[in-house]
Amino acid sequence: MALDHAILVSLLERPGSGYELARRFERSIGYFWTATHQQIYRVLGRMVTDGLLQVREVEQQGRPDKKEYSVTGPGRAALAAWLHKPIEPESLRHDLAVKIRGAAFDDPAALIDEVERHRQVHRDRLAHYLAGELRDFTGPEAPAPQDAGQELQHVVLRGGIAYERMTIAWLDDVLATLHRLDAAGPGA
Amino acid sequence: MALDHAILVSLLERPGSGYELARRFERSIGYFWTATHQQIYRVLGRMVTDGLLQVREVEQQGRPDKKEYSVTGPGRAALAAWLHKPIEPESLRHDLAVKIRGAAFDDPAALIDEVERHRQVHRDRLAHYLAGELRDFTGPEAPAPQDAGQELQHVVLRGGIAYERMTIAWLDDVLATLHRLDAAGPGA
DNA sequence: CTTGTCTATGCAACGAGTTGCATAGAAGGA
DNA sequence: TCCTTCTATGCAACTCGTTGCATAGACAAG
Numbered sequence: 001m002a003l004d005h006a007i008l009v010s011l012l013e014r015p016g017s018g019y020e021l022a023r024r025f026e027r028s029i030g031y032f033w034t035a036t037h038q039q040i041y042r043v044l045g046r047m048v049t050d051g052l053l054q055v056r057e058v059e060q061q062g063r064p065d066k067k068e069y070s071v072t073g074p075g076r077a078a079l080a081a082w083l084h085k086p087i088e089p090e091s092l093r094h095d096l097a098v099k100i101r102g103a104a105f106d107d108p109a110a111l112i113d114e115v116e117r118h119r120q121v122h123r124d125r126l127a128h129y130l131a132g133e134l135r136d137f138t139g140p141e142a143p144a145p146q147d148a149g150q151e152l153q154h155v156v157l158r159g160g161i162a163y164e165r166m167t168i169a170w171l172d173d174v175l176a177t178l179h180r181l182d183a184a185g186p187g188a
Numbered sequence: 189m190a191l192d193h194a195i196l197v198s199l200l201e202r203p204g205s206g207y208e209l210a211r212r213f214e215r216s217i218g219y220f221w222t223a224t225h226q227q228i229y230r231v232l233g234r235m236v237t238d239g240l241l242q243v244r245e246v247e248q249q250g251r252p253d254k255k256e257y258s259v260t261g262p263g264r265a266a267l268a269a270w271l272h273k274p275i276e277p278e279s280l281r282h283d284l285a286v287k288i289r290g291a292a293f294d295d296p297a298a299l300i301d302e303v304e305r306h307r308q309v310h311r312d313r314l315a316h317y318l319a320g321e322l323r324d325f326t327g328p329e330a331p332a333p334q335d336a337g338q339e340l341q342h343v344v345l346r347g348g349i350a351y352e353r354m355t356i357a358w359l360d361d362v363l364a365t366l367h368r369l370d371a372a373g374p375g376a
Numbered sequence: 377c378t379t380g381t382c383t384a385t386g387c388a389a390c391g392a393g394t395t396g397c398a399t400a401g402a403a404g405g406a
Numbered sequence: 407t408c409c410t411t412c413t414a415t416g417c418a419a420c421t422c423g424t425t426g427c428a429t430a431g432a433c434a435a436g
Contacts (some may be wrong), residue, residue, distance in 0.1 A: 013292075121277040
């Protein structure tokens with residue numbers, strides 16, 4: 001149930017509505033977690049029922065009213081309890097790797113376009129992360145590092161950057177391999 | 189439904205029982221996909237019903253009999269269809285990153301043990317992958333590269349190795365950050 | 377001869393996550 | 407005026423994945 005905890009962290013960093021959370025999950029939190037708005041709304045409701053969050057109706061001009069969620073004492077305690085409990089190291093689930101091994105039973109060259117498309121997506125993500133790093137952490141306009149939260153957000157972002165760089169390099173390796181197999185002759 | 193396709197690829201590489209598949213998913217296939225035996229048995233049953241797989245009862249000595257699954261023509265066709273259909277690039281789901289950002293609202297130093305434990309797991313995985321690479325691909329006993337399947341398995345393994353190396357380096361970065369925050373003073 | 381371990385298969389219940397659909401206020405453009 | 411877009415929330419149905427439990431053959435150790 002890590003979505004609960006991701007929501008707690010995000011709301012501690014800044015209270016917000018379900019809609020705002022959904023947008024954060026497409027951005028900064030999305031570096032390491034994803035969720036659709038439907039899932040977020042459902043979990044928010046359950047967490048309010050469980051007393052981990054509180055809601056406040058906020059009237060807005062120029063747009064529909066919203067419900068602003070924030071973390072309660074018990075919510076904070078639940079997060080702390082989770083932080084102190086060991087978790088299992090992640091296991092990968094990489095569809096593209098399944099495809100690459102599967103290409104042995106089809107035409108490997110047919111995968112080249114797909115792999116190049118994925119590489120482009122990862123290039124875009126890397127550029128997006130680097131722009132965010134410059135804006136929020138390392139650029140001339142960035143605030144001086146003062147609190148732990150900022151340092152920790154930065155180190156997580158560096159993880160996202162490292163992941164994208166590694167992935168791009170690996171996809172280059174994959175492409176080289178596919179081209180080599182293609183040159184060696186289909187069916188060889 | 190990528191588990192279906194992972195099973196198709198694994199059974200094309202070598203037919204086997206549900207139990208054997210489960211063990212492969214803890215090993216080589218587990219480099220990029222995971223599944224429990226319960227899930228595997230359920231999916232195997234459905235795939236036989238759908239005509240993608242066929243079963244053969246195999247009597248064994250010294251151990252219980254097993255059901256050996258292999259891929260049918262329609263199964264191969266289903267895999268080919270999936271290979272030619274674009275898939276969405278992966279999104280990360282990294283619990284530990286959630287914890288790291290969450291540490292800002294608790295004691296960052298309390299995370300050090302947890303992060304070190306994860307780093308050790310990734311070191312072990314890396315060692316295991318490197319040993320496998322030496323055994324199957326780059327060592328003196330390894331068979332000479334001849335078919336595409338071998339090359340493709342190798343490039344996927346290189347991806348796993350790159351992922352573990354990147355993760356270990358990032359966790360070192362995380363540890364340095366946590367130690368720095370701890371030295372700067374808790375609550376600072 | 378009981379206990380434990382490894383091989384081997386499976387059900388039932390639950391929780392997590394996705395997909396499709398539906399509603400509605402506010403703004404801007406055709 | 408209608409259409410689209412953005413903000414904002416939510417239900418219903420379904421699939422995917424995990425957890426707990428159960429069974430059973432073969433072997434080895436105590």
